Amino acid sequence: xxxxxxxxxxxxxxxxxxxxxxxxxxxxxxxxxxxxxxxxxxxxxxxxxxxxxxxxxxxxxxxxxxxxxxxxxxxxxxxxxxxxxxxxxxxxxxxxxxxxxxxxxxxxxxxxxxxxxxxxxxxxxxxxxxxxxxxxxxxxxxxxxxxxxxxxxxxxxxxxxxxxxxxxxxxxxxxxxx
Amino acid sequence: xxxxxxxxxxxxxxxxxxxxxxxxxxxxxxxxxxxxxxxxxxxxxxxxxxxxxxxxxxxxxxxxxxxxxxxxxxxxxxxxxxxxxxxxxxxxxxxxxxxxxxxxxxxxxxxxxxxxxxxxxxxxxxxxxxxxxxxxxxxxxxxxxxxxxxxxxxxxxxxxxxxxxxxxxxxxxxxxxxxxxxxxxxxxxxxxxxxxxxxxxxxxxxxxxxxxxxxxxxxxxxxxxxxxxxxxxxxxxxxxxxxxxxxxxxxxxxxxxxxxxxxxxxxxxxxxxxxxxxxxxxxxxxxxxxxxxxxxxxxxxxxxxxxxxxxxxxxxxxxxxxxxxxxxxxxxxxxxxxxxxxxxxxxxxxxxxxxxxxxxxxxxxxxxxxxxxxxxxxxxxxxxxxxxxxxxxxxxxxxxxxxxxxxxxxxxxxxxxxxxxxxx
Numbered sequence: 001x002x003x004x005x006x007x008x009x010x011x012x013x014x015x016x017x018x019x020x021x022x023x024x025x026x027x028x029x030x031x032x033x034x035x036x037x038x039x040x041x042x043x044x045x046x047x048x049x050x051x052x053x054x055x056x057x058x059x060x061x062x063x064x065x066x067x068x069x070x071x072x073x074x075x076x077x078x079x080x081x082x083x084x085x086x087x088x089x090x091x092x093x094x095x096x097x098x099x100x101x102x103x104x105x106x107x108x109x110x111x112x113x114x115x116x117x118x119x120x121x122x123x124x125x126x127x128x129x130x131x132x133x134x135x136x137x138x139x140x141x142x143x144x145x146x147x148x149x150x151x152x153x154x155x156x157x158x159x160x161x162x163x164x165x166x167x168x169x170x171x172x173x174x175x176x177x178x
Numbered sequence: 179x180x181x182x183x184x185x186x187x188x189x190x191x192x193x194x195x196x197x198x199x200x201x202x203x204x205x206x207x208x209x210x211x212x213x214x215x216x217x218x219x220x221x222x223x224x225x226x227x228x229x230x231x232x233x234x235x236x237x238x239x240x241x242x243x244x245x246x247x248x249x250x251x252x253x254x255x256x257x258x259x260x261x262x263x264x265x266x267x268x269x270x271x272x273x274x275x276x277x278x279x280x281x282x283x284x285x286x287x288x289x290x291x292x293x294x295x296x297x298x299x300x301x302x303x304x305x306x307x308x309x310x311x312x313x314x315x316x317x318x319x320x321x322x323x324x325x326x327x328x329x330x331x332x333x334x335x336x337x338x339x340x341x342x343x344x345x346x347x348x349x350x351x352x353x354x355x356x357x358x359x360x361x362x363x364x365x366x367x368x369x370x371x372x373x374x375x376x377x378x379x380x381x382x383x384x385x386x387x388x389x390x391x392x393x394x395x396x397x398x399x400x401x402x403x404x405x406x407x408x409x410x411x412x413x414x415x416x417x418x419x420x421x422x423x424x425x426x427x428x429x430x431x432x433x434x435x436x437x438x439x440x441x442x443x444x445x446x447x448x449x450x451x452x453x454x455x456x457x458x459x460x461x462x463x464x465x466x467x468x469x470x471x472x473x474x475x476x477x478x479x480x481x482x483x484x485x486x487x488x489x490x491x492x493x494x495x496x497x498x499x500x501x502x503x504x505x506x507x508x509x510x511x512x513x514x515x516x517x518x519x520x521x522x523x524x525x526x527x528x529x530x531x532x533x534x535x536x537x538x539x540x541x542x543x544x545x546x547x548x549x550x551x552x553x554x555x556x557x558x559x560x561x562x563x564x565x566x567x568x569x570x571x572x573x574x575x576x577x578x579x580x581x582x583x584x585x586x587x588x589x590x591x592x593x594x595x596x597x598x599x600x601x602x
Contacts, residue, residue: 054535057372058280063529064522066372067510070535071526079405079530083537088401091540135379135547168280170377170506173543174534 005051005063006145006161011109011122018121023148024105026155027125030146034177035098035129039081042177047149047158049114050074054178055161058168069167069174091175098176100129102144111147113158120147120158127162131176138172141165195599199592202564209381210553215502221598222485223248224337227347229487229496230254230264230323233331234368234513235281242298243281246498246506247335252323253277254333255298258285262328264335265300266321276320287320296320330359331367332487350577351429354479358489361478363461364516369494371525373508374533380546382486382505383595385497388542389482389490390430390587392422393565398545402537409449413437418582422566425577428484428594430587433579435476447477447491448520449527458519478512482587484594493528503550507543509533563588 026045033042046052053063054070063071072080083089104126110119122145129140147159162178164171195214198205208214228247235243236256244267245252251267269276269289276287276296286303288295295304300320308314323335327344329352334344345352359367378385388394392414396403403411413420419436434447444452444459452459452474463470478491488495489512496508511528513521532539566584573579580586 056374056533061372065525067374067525067533068529069374069533071529076530079402080537082405083401086401086404089537089541090398090401090544134551170375171534172377172379173540173547175540175544 005053008108011111012119013110014107015110015119015121017150018107018148020105020107022155023107023121023123026148026157027102027105027123027146030157031100031102031127035100037084037092037095037098037176039084039177043077043081045157046074046077047151047156048074049158050077051159051161052077053159053161054174055163056167069164069171070162070178089175091173094133096176097132098129100127102127108145111159113149118149120149122147129178135172140174140178142167196596199596200563201589201593202567203560203562204592206553206556206559206561209383209550210502212502215381215499217599218499219248221601222595223499225341226338226485226598227327227334227336227342227344228485229483230333230335231496232367232369232494233262233328233333234370236262237370238283240283240285240298241281242277242284244277244279247323248499251275252335253287257297257299261299262326262333263299264323264326264333265296265298266323268321269294270302270316270318270320271305330355331369347427348483349427349429350425350575351427351431351481351483354425354431354481354483354489357476357479358512360466360473361462362514362516363458363465365465366515368513368515369510370513371511371528373496373510374536376507376509376532376534376539376543378505378507378543378546379503380505380543380550381502382497382499383591384546384549385488385505385507385542386482386485386591387588388546389488389495390422390432390480391585392418392420392432392581393583393585394542394545398541399538401541409446414582416581416583420582421573421579422582422584422586423573423577423579424586424590424593425481426590426594428591429482430590431479431481432582432587434480438476442475444471444474446475448523450523455519458517461516482591484591492524493532495532507539509536509539563592 030045052072056067056069084092087093102125106124108122108124111122112119125144127144131138142162142164145161146157149156149158198208230245230247231254236254239256239258242253242255245254253265253267255263267275267277271294274289274291276289285298286295293306297303300322302318324339325336327334359365395414396411413434420434423431423433438447466473479489480491482488486497492512494510499505509532511524530537563585566580566586570578570580
């Protein structure tokens with residue numbers, strides 16, 4: 001599933017300066033912050049031009065013209081986290097108990113940025129999350145594409161796209177950070 | 179202490195259901211009894227007019243899209259002459275599903291099991307090795323929803339061969355669809371942005387009741403209103419001049435126009451100003467002349483159309499039942515033909531609000547699910563529905579109206595529900 005935002009034609013060679021072990025450690029850390037609902041540390045991982053996207057349905061679609069489960073720019077990520085921090089975001093209050101596995105990590109290439117300069121590193125991985133809440137347990141799984149960049153020497157995430165395996169079916173409430 | 183036993187339930191539907199519904203309360207078993215759910219399928223979902231989809235989803239001849247109507251898998255098709263059909267996704271031979279794609283374009287459907295082929299009108303046009311049947315013709319066809327009618331492109335189906343027309347069923351609610359359509363400079367809306375599918379572990383009636391419940395927003399949605407500085411909260415307060423209206427036939431609305439008229443600011447209903455969307459406002463004034471100001475000030479309707487179409491200003495919901503304790507909410511953004519300035523913003527706002535991760539609807543859905551779990555406790559066994567009963571009044575058009583936070587809409591829902599369920 002690709003659109004103009006993530007056409008693989010635009011990918012360049014894997015940029016220099018990224019160590020696969022460092023990249024994996026970053027992904028595991030991001031996963032742990034999300035699993036533990038550590039909203040502050042999770043938010044710090046994002047760049048200012050962030051995009052957090054969970055598409056819906058099976059088509060190649062333009063998210064500006066079609067419904068997505070999540071399509072958050074940096075501003076909306078902030079709003080979502082502020083709502084979560086109120087403690088009255090009932091879809092996630094009480095919080096879900098969560099643990100996820102990430103695997104099949106691949107460095108896919110370089111992704112030119114809108115601002116120019118060095119391309120972001122595009123990384124693919126598979127994931128499974130077990131969510132437990134009063135409603136019952138649910139297993140979420142799918143493919144994640146990340147874009148990573150060094151900002152003042154520290155790895156940051158500019159993009160996270162989560163393509164759910166069951167995106168073409170009715171989904172239960174997704175209140176946590178996937 | 180009240181008894182935990184349900185009231186005396188007779189054997190036939192009429193005497194079973196009627197005692198469970200009072201003007202000021204309804205019995206909890208209406209949400210938890212699988213037998214009542216089975217009866218609702220027959221008396222409501224497979225009889226009255228049910229919203230299925232929108233003509234814009236099958237805009238070209240041959241287009242088809244799969245839908246749900248109650249528990250049934252239905253294919254909405256557009257034939258070569260432009261006619262809309264609702265076909266049941268079942269081969270007339272042995273009942274196999276004939277269509278497996280969610281949508282597409284095809285003049286025919288071919289059953290994969292034995293190759294029986296149907297036109298997109300449901301007509302059987304061929305089957306292999308015809309000598310086994312002694313000829314090329316058989317008196318078989320795909321099942322169809324008996325009556326299919328549209329109102330401003332909103333497609334409804336009724337399995338009853340006879341009964342009220344769609345316009346008769348919609349009654350005063352048709353005027354609310356008219357209000358929505360008038361927000362397009364070309365007088366047309368489309369539902370072309372695709373549907374989110376939100377699985378909900380709750381009885382469908384909790385959703386239908388909640389859609390025009392003006393009492394819950396400040397509590398359930400306080401978290402998002404607070405962090406965004408939303409102006410929605412005060413519309414549903416004790417001080418609000420908005421009204422809840424029973425539109426008849428089970429339909430109801432939160433009429434927010436009194437509040438928007440107070441401010442008299444074009445586009446306030448959309449959370450913006452006319453300066454931010456100049457082309458849209460100009461196109462509206464061009465089309466509607468002197469009427470444009472009122473349309474731009476009053477904005478979009480907030481109406482629940484019995485049993486399953488909810489138009490919440492810029493978003494549309496299709497509710498379909500699955501079991502007594504499960505349903506699916508399908509949601510999408512309204513797209514106004516001729517309003518490109520608004521349409522992307524409508525998708526963006528809608529994605530932020532609705533669906534499994536929506537910052538509004540995920541919290542509603544959490545409430546529906548906890549409400550369903552709450553019913554497992556058996557006392558008190560009734561749900562109270564009396565809010566605002568003592569201050570209801572009749573408006574100039576003869577409709578019962580209550581305050582912005584009153585349960586007038588729910589009482590209208592139950593009154594119509596009772597009339598359908600008690601009928602034989």
